Amino acid sequence: MTTIVVAMGEKNEIGADNQLLWHLPKDLKHFKELTSGHPVIMGRKTYESIGKALPNRTNIVISRKKDWFQEGILIVGSIKEAVKFAKKIDEEIFIIGGGNIYQQTIDLADKLEVTLVKAELNADTFFPKIDSKIWKKTNEIFHEKDEKNEFDFYFQTYERV
């Protein structure tokens, strides 16, 4: 199973200036619970935005750079290679962004784990449109904002129609 994990606003916005757009510790916990113990695939810019390898997960980072090395991550030159390596490690693999990588992988994903944040924020990076002819929502859980989580949001699961 190949699962995309993303948090997006109501305009499908996901990031600006190579950072996230919100502070939602409940969502970070959800992300950790979903992905821990499994390989995670990400673009080079998302890796740099996180700034370190995510613990307890094989971090597979996609880049075209030939002379770029970092401790604790596996660097690959294509999406195909990333998926091939990840599948060798585990049946359950996760694609964790960013926008550029989501655009290129939404067609190969089996499932989308979306955090829909109830906000419209300025952004420079977006998730592709979720086509209702292709994807159906199979689960949705609402979380109200609180002192630590600055917006209302939904955890949504989409599976193929």
Ligand SMILES: NC(=O)c1ccc[n+]([C@@H]2O[C@H](COP(=O)([O-])OP(=O)(O)OC[C@H]3O[C@@H](n4cnc5c(N)ncnc54)[C@H](OP(=O)(O)O)[C@@H]3O)[C@@H](O)[C@H]2O)c1
């Ligand atoms: N809200 C969320 O859930 C979420 C999740 C993740 C990221 N984000 C946000 O998204 C933004 C980053 O996304 P982004 O679209 O700018 O970048 P990105 O998708 O993280 O990374 C793009 C980079 O990946 C490499 N790449 C992409 N396609 C490739 C291919 N086919 N073959 C080889 N290498 C390839 C290239 O690296 P090189 O330039 O090194 O060749 C490219 O510059 C940040 O703002 C981040 O905070 C949000």
